[in-house]
Amino acid sequence: MPEISRARTASAITILAVALVCAFVLALSLGPTTVPFAAFIPDDPLGMLAALFSGGNVAGFFSDQTSYLIVYSIRLPRVIAAILVGAGLAAAGTAMQGLFRNSMADPYIIGTSSGGAFGAAVTIVFMGGLFLPVFAFIGAIGSTFLVYAIATRNGRAPVETLLLTGVAISMFFSSILSFLMYSAGNSLHQIVFWLMGGFWNVSWDDVWLALLIPVGGIILFVLARDLNVLSLGEEDALHLGVNVEQFKRILLFVASGLTAVAVSIAGSIGFIGLITPHVMRLLVGPDHRILFPAAMLAGGLFLLAADTIVRSFLGEMPVGVITSFVGAPFFIMLLRRRMRA
Amino acid sequence: MIDVEDLCAGYGGKDIISEITFSAGKGGFIGIIGPNGSGKTTLLKAISRVLDISGGVVTLEGRALSDFGQKELARTVGVVPQETAMNFSYTVADIVMMGRFPHKERFVKEDTEDYRIVREAMEVTNVAHLADRLVTDISGGERQRVIIARALAQQPKVILLDEATAHLDINHQVEILSIVRDLGESVTKIGVFHDLNLAAEFCDRIVLMMEGRIRAIGTPAEVLTMERLRDGYGITAMVQTNPVTGRPLVTPLSEGVSPALCGARIHLISGGGTGAGLMYMLAAAGCILTAGVLSPMDSDYMAASRLGIPCITVPAFAPITPAVCDALGAYLDEADVVILTAMPVGEGNLPNIRALTRARCSRLVLYVPGGEEFTDCTPAGDCSYLAKIRAAGCRVVSSRNALYKEVEKLVHTRNKA
Numbered sequence A: 001m002p003e004i005s006r007a008r009t010a011s012a013i014t015i016l017a018v019a020l021v022c023a024f025v026l027a028l029s030l031g032p033t034t035v036p037f038a039a040f041i042p043d044d045p046l047g048m049l050a051a052l053f054s055g056g057n058v059a060g061f062f063s064d065q066t067s068y069l070i071v072y073s074i075r076l077p078r079v080i081a082a083i084l085v086g087a088g089l090a091a092a093g094t095a096m097q098g099l100f101r102n103s104m105a106d107p108y109i110i111g112t113s114s115g116g117a118f119g120a121a122v123t124i125v126f127m128g129g130l131f132l133p134v135f136a137f138i139g140a141i142g143s144t145f146l147v148y149a150i151a152t153r154n155g156r157a158p159v160e161t162l163l164l165t166g167v168a169i170s171m172f173f174s175s176i177l178s179f180l181m182y183s184a185g186n187s188l189h190q191i192v193f194w195l196m197g198g199f200w201n202v203s204w205d206d207v208w209l210a211l212l213i214p215v216g217g218i219i220l221f222v223l224a225r226d227l228n229v230l231s232l233g234e235e236d237a238l239h240l241g242v243n244v245e246q247f248k249r250i251l252l253f254v255a256s257g258l259t260a261v262a263v264s265i266a267g268s269i270g271f272i273g274l275i276t277p278h279v280m281r282l283l284v285g286p287d288h289r290i291l292f293p294a295a296m297l298a299g300g301l302f303l304l305a306a307d308t309i310v311r312s313f314l315g316e317m318p319v320g321v322i323t324s325f326v327g328a329p330f331f332i333m334l335l336r337r338r339m340r341a
Numbered sequence B: 001m002i003d004v005e006d007l008c009a010g011y012g013g014k015d016i017i018s019e020i021t022f023s024a025g026k027g028g029f030i031g032i033i034g035p036n037g038s039g040k041t042t043l044l045k046a047i048s049r050v051l052d053i054s055g056g057v058v059t060l061e062g063r064a065l066s067d068f069g070q071k072e073l074a075r076t077v078g079v080v081p082q083e084t085a086m087n088f089s090y091t092v093a094d095i096v097m098m099g100r101f102p103h104k105e106r107f108v109k110e111d112t113e114d115y116r117i118v119r120e121a122m123e124v125t126n127v128a129h130l131a132d133r134l135v136t137d138i139s140g141g142e143r144q145r146v147i148i149a150r151a152l153a154q155q156p157k158v159i160l161l162d163e164a165t166a167h168l169d170i171n172h173q174v175e176i177l178s179i180v181r182d183l184g185e186s187v188t189k190i191g192v193f194h195d196l197n198l199a200a201e202f203c204d205r206i207v208l209m210m211e212g213r214i215r216a217i218g219t220p221a222e223v224l225t226m227e228r229l230r231d232g233y234g235i236t237a238m239v240q241t242n243p244v245t246g247r248p249l250v251t252p253l254s255e256g257v258s259p260a261l262c263g264a265r266i267h268l269i270s271g272g273g274t275g276a277g278l279m280y281m282l283a284a285a286g287c288i289l290t291a292g293v294l295s296p297m298d299s300d301y302m303a304a305s306r307l308g309i310p311c312i313t314v315p316a317f318a319p320i321t322p323a324v325c326d327a328l329g330a331y332l333d334e335a336d337v338v339i340l341t342a343m344p345v346g347e348g349n350l351p352n353i354r355a356l357t358r359a360r361c362s363r364l365v366l367y368v369p370g371g372e373e374f375t376d377c378t379p380a381g382d383c384s385y386l387a388k389i390r391a392a393g394c395r396v397v398s399s400r401n402a403l404y405k406e407v408e409k410l411v412h413t414r415n416k417a
Helices: A004-030 A047-054 A065-100 A110-127 A132-151 A160-181 A186-196 A204-210 A212-222 A224-230 A234-237 A242-264 A274-283 A288-313 A319-340 B038-047 B071-077 B092-103 B112-124 B140-153 B170-181 B196-202 B226-233 B276-285 B299-306 B323-334 B350-354 B383-389 B400-416
Strands: B002-011 B016-025 B030-031 B051-058 B077-080 B159-164 B187-192 B204-209 B213-218 B237-241 B247-251 B265-269 B288-294 B311-313 B337-341 B364-369 B395-397
Touching: A004 A065, A004 A274, A047 A160, A065 A204, A065 A212, A065 A224, A065 A242, A065 A274, A065 B002, A110 A160, A110 A186, A110 A242, A132 A160, A132 A242, A160 A186, A186 A319, A186 B247, A204 A212, A204 A242, A204 B337, A212 A224, A224 A234, A224 A242, A224 A288, A224 B092, A234 A242, A234 B077, A234 B112, A274 A288, A274 A319, A288 B364, A319 B140, B002 B092, B016 B038, B016 B051, B016 B204, B030 B038, B038 B159, B038 B187, B071 B077, B071 B092, B077 B140, B077 B383, B092 B112, B092 B140, B112 B140, B112 B299, B140 B170, B170 B187, B196 B247, B204 B226, B213 B226, B213 B299, B226 B288, B237 B299, B247 B395, B265 B276, B265 B323, B276 B288, B276 B299, B276 B400, B288 B299, B288 B323, B288 B350, B299 B311, B311 B323, B323 B350, B337 B400, B350 B383, B364 B383, B364 B400, B395 B400
Parallel strands: B030 B187, B030 B204, B077 B159, B159 B187, B265 B288, B265 B337, B288 B311, B337 B364, B364 B395
Antiparallel strands: B002 B016, B002 B051, B204 B213, B237 B247
16 A cells, blocks of 8 residues: 555545535535525625624525525525534544444444434334434433443453444344334334434524534544554553543543434434545545544535435435445445455 | 562452562563463563552552553553554554654644654664555564564653564564663563573573462573473473573473373483483483483583483593492482493493493393494403393393383382382
8 A cells, every 4th residue: 555645635635625615515506496606695795794693684685585595594504414414423433443443333333323213213103203303312322321331340341342232232222123113103104214314304403413513523633642542452552651441431422422413413324434434544544633534524525415416316315325325335346446455 | 670569460350460579670671481371461461550450569660650640651661562453554653653642742743852762763673664664564573673663662661572572483583582682771671471592592580480470580590490491381391501692592302291200210321422312201201310420521411411310420531430330339229220222332431331230130221222232342342241231131122112111111010019
């Protein structure tokens, strides 16, 4: 493999950032109705900003009211949520892969998604879907804590035990989920849809929740050097001065918090958290100080692109369908290439 | 410098090692040896705090290691494990830079000083030319040197090596251990060794462990003796002195202890190298051997002294005096079995054979490999003694296997009697 130079990582991050900005603007324009870029811009930008900060009505600053509604009330929150959820899943996946020293790990590996799905199914079946994000969040975070508690002995939670416990708890919640789906009757459709993952219900309220994702991302970025050392192995990390158990707790908490937020907004969207860190590691190398920003940008870009495609051309198909559909062959291609190398 | 006192540690509440006490001076190189399961690695893990200790204390320059913060500990103690799994393709320089981790506050970037230290560490371990290569692409020997460079970048006062060269070829073992030995007075080294000769060659002091306790401690020559090796590892080994370095050189002998012969007293009359092979074989089987009369120039004598076999000697070309004959007689009387090998017989060693009286002949086995005859070098053809011995009904064997069987038979009948 070629040496990964500083220049290459810098340019990769720049390209990703520029691409994300372009995709952002394009996504606001694209959809069932194409909105021209000109309609994004208010007639009196300064006046609008003043009104925005004083809490006044900003709709009046736009001449085309329909376009304004489509872009700023429907598409903008959805686009932001897609970017943040993608970034969050990618960051969580990166953290999990570093922690488990395995590029096959993903954010759901310790039962976070099945816990979230369980929480979502409970409210769908018993409460008509009331507080769905809250239930999904509690389910996701709760299952992670459960896994950690079970895997911990004498204050130590070996990663192998965490992994196996995660698999077991995942299966356990999946079986309850299956039972709920089996007995769901009319709400089965809703559960299935939620499980596939998508952004069709996203509103500004979800965006406020999603703002936790950049916060988590920054925390992970700050911990990147520790994660570098930890990715050499727990004993090595201990010898190099990492307080391994405490660090693992923080890392697991932040990563599953990110995942839980993502899951509660968009359901369990597959593949982003697995493939983005993996691909970015091939591109910019394993140093988490670069890998975290790169993976978050790429994850946001990928999910935004996928969501824009489904809502523009595929009649609101759940986005989780397309991420795996595109992601899996791409991943296989990379794998084949690595086998040849 | 580093003092281990009464240390106990283990897994799941059960102590694997107990009452370990030793200390390592500044700049020294201590080797820990012992059979598998004797607690060598556990001891190292207890010192490096991977394992919680259940009793005792490890102090460094008077301060208990358990009082150190995790990063402070990493600035003081560097560890080179047997193998480091490399799952991610960091560059060599990245890996060595991780040795600077304990020296950096969270928000402080690596500065030129760090880069200088990393470069120096890579130069010491001869990996500077690999700095930009990926650790996943280099060989095992190179990777282990990278890990040592990483430990050096920690600027520790103590380096612990856990069988750090066990997976490497002999050239890399020597290279890496030389690098470690030559780190200088500022670093104390403690290493676990599988290979006794490497331990003997590179360490100033050796700790022999058995069943979780220290069995012996001292210089390589003090610890690596035949008795200790038999005791610790259950093997018979020949301990020589490396003529180049003066360190002990251990060669394990492949023959195992034979229950039938263990403890049997055997006297060997040989010369000119005809008995050396038998000495190894019988010593390995567990026999209590005596030998002689031999001259110190004889290769049989050298074999005997390496194996720690008591031996009656006379200077080369000196006659066997009556006093020596008495000593020989005493050995012969004590022996369960006497073996005489087909040596060249001359004026000098003739009394050896003369001492074999009729009574002693019943316990005598004549070892004539391949049916070869004794070379008679006596002026008067005094080898007629041999004929007498044969006539007295002693056993004659021509192969080691036959000898083995014959000796077993004799020991068996004597034990019954």
